[in-house]
Amino acid sequence: MVDIIDGTENVSVHGIFNWILLLAIFSIITAIGNYIGYQHPMTDSLIGMGILSLITLVGVWMERELPFNISSIIYISVIGIVLAFPSMPTSAPLLHYVSQVELLSIVTVFLAYVGIGMGKSWDEFKALGWRAIIITILVIASTYLGSAVVAHIILTLTGVPA
Incomplete structure (x- = not known):
């Protein structure tokens, strides 16, 4: 069985579709967690997660397409910082919607995903x-x-x- 995202995919229609699918599922689950756990409006949480997902998608694309040996987390961080910079016109709406996404909601979904991944490779983990x-x-x-x-x-x- 092939992982949805294994880190080795090239930028292709299939690879981008897999990233979009994963980020969409991740966003929906996180927005539900924000609504249930923190009473944030579902639409604001979904928009915030959409913004974070788009920034993530662009950062991953840049890592794989640009000729520099720079991690996607650097690209993602720089894009987020530039878009949130106070003099940027994107700052106010970005900060409003992203503030509706609680870090613990994101971490919970991420750790669940990691747990599923660990369960799939438990023998490899035990070998360590x-x-x-x-x-x-x-x-x-x-x-x-x-x-x-x-x-x-x-x-x-x-x-x-x-």
């Missing part, structure tokens, strides 16, 4: 052994700690009390 679990925990903890340190420094430099 206990060392992989320790490394995974250390990577997640280090990422969290690093993010907290950077956030604290930025908040301190901007005068926000910590």
